[in-house]
Amino acid sequence: MQVLVRDNNVEQALRVLKKKMQREGIFREMKARRSYEKPSERRNREEAEAVRRARKAARKQAVRDGLIAAPKKKPLVDRRAPRPAPQAAAQNKSDQGL
Template sequence: MQVIVRDNNVDQALRALKKKLQREGVYREMKLRKHYEKPSEKRAREHAAAISRARKADRKRAERDR
């Protein structure tokens, strides 16, 4: 990953880097890897996330069809 520092403005470059890391999901992955997660817990978490995504898609579809 690369961020260009323009006019010696390190604060702006740091903000851009943080935004890129957030978009790539690096923070989320670091949080998940902080502690060991059992395979059964991982499956349960991913299953719950899939259900949540499906419900959100259904809500959006229902709102669009109104």
């Protein structure tokens, strides 16, 4: 896996590397390899994962077919938008006599 560092911006390169590793499933595999997993536990885990995948696929197909309603989407929050200072909110409450 390779990540380019542009303009000596190591922090950004680390973010990109972590995102790539997350996408590849490396963190999950590292966690799984910390301790020994018995073959029976492995079979049970893999079977449960397969059931979860099948349910998810069936749910998505049902949404596409119109059999169930699609889950409500969360409203987008603009993180760059300025927020009012906490002191200003406290000041407004004291002005109202609360």
